[in-house]
Amino acid sequence: MPKNDDIFRLLLEEGVEAARKMHRGLILQPGAIGDCILTLPLVGFMKDSLGLGAIDILGHAEYVGILPGRSRTDGIRSIESVDLHRLFVEAKTFDLPDGDPLINAFADYSWIVTFLGEPDSSFEQNLIFTANCSHSAAVVALATKPPKKYSGHISDFHIEQFAAQSDMSLEPHRTRLDDALITAAEADTRRGRELLNETGIEFPENVVVIHPGSGGLEKCWHIENFLSLAEELGRRGREVVFLLGPAESERYDKKTLARIAGSARYLKDLSLTQVLQVLNCADSFVGNDSGITHLAAGLGTKTIAVFGPTDPGMYRPIGPSVHVFAVPVATFAAEPSLEVQQQILEALA
Secondary structure, eight states: OHHHHHHHHHHHHHHHHHHHHHOEEEEEOOSOHHHHHHTHHHHHHHHHHHOOSEEEEEEOHHHHTTOTTTSSOOEEEEGGGSOGGGGGSOGGGOOOOTTOHHHHHTTTOSEEEESSSOTTSHHHHHHHHHHTTTSOOEEEEOOSSOOTTOOSOHHHHHHHHHHHHSSSOOOOOOOOTTOOOOOOOHHHHHHHHHHHHHTTOSSOOSEEEEEOOOSSGGGSOOHHHHHHHHHHHHHTTOEEEEEEOHHHHHHSOHHHHHHHHHHSEEEESOOHHHHHHHHHHOSEEEEESSHHHHHHHHHTOEEEEEESSSOHHHHOOOSSSEEEEEOOHHHHTTSOOHHHHHHHHHHHO
16 A cells, blocks of 8 residues: 555656646846846746746847756747737737737746836737737736836846736745856867867966957947956966957957957957857956856856946846956046056956
């Protein structure tokens, strides 16, 4: 008899686990790479507090494609694959015929969180209608920006909003800002070493990667700061590699690009996967408040993040080895700062 009880208990547990795995969540995140990485604590909170078997992110494939297999995100879908623009019409005029592709797009999810639209907007109402055409689903719309008086981290704001709107009596928790959100695979490490080897670095150790760009010019520390850091690090025997994307190639004039090439090695126009692979092999990283900085921090690479106009308390990168330097806005992009350069050199020592 005890043996039959054990078999019954095992079958019951397997049934519960199978049912849990059937429940999936979806997060609509249309932001860039930094926004996507700062959404990862919400992914973990939803999986743990709701017992979801998986969570997918619907976003721009070039930003979210690196996450499955390296984070708690289980799958991704391209935002271009769903006609989301149809959900922005006034709710009173919105309707869907049976079998509409929009219904099928959300049919697999029991929980849907959206950073598109605003809470109580027509978009949210139309998404609720769409998701519930095929089954019962909970839909939560989150504001992307906190109120002016909010003093916490943006990832906490996401979690607090979700907990408050979920109708599940969930207890929000503070994000561990020293968590490594992204885990690179062995293949990433091998490829990262190969990419560094291609720049002439035979032994990819003691490497400092510098990314001088960001989404907006106002968030870019004066380029002379990065050049001076690279030159001094080189004199101290460190291997320095600049990461340059299309924006930097267009933003800098020929003279500046020549100075970068003369002060350190550089890698140009890598895919985001390749950037991840290089950052994973770096000893340290220096950059602005940018998506690449959030990626470096999330991987656990020692990260120096230089903030100007944005609030480091709210948008600090999450990672186990992050050092944030706040530079006055008036001088941040306008002129070099020898004092902050020296502080960064000490932090990299």
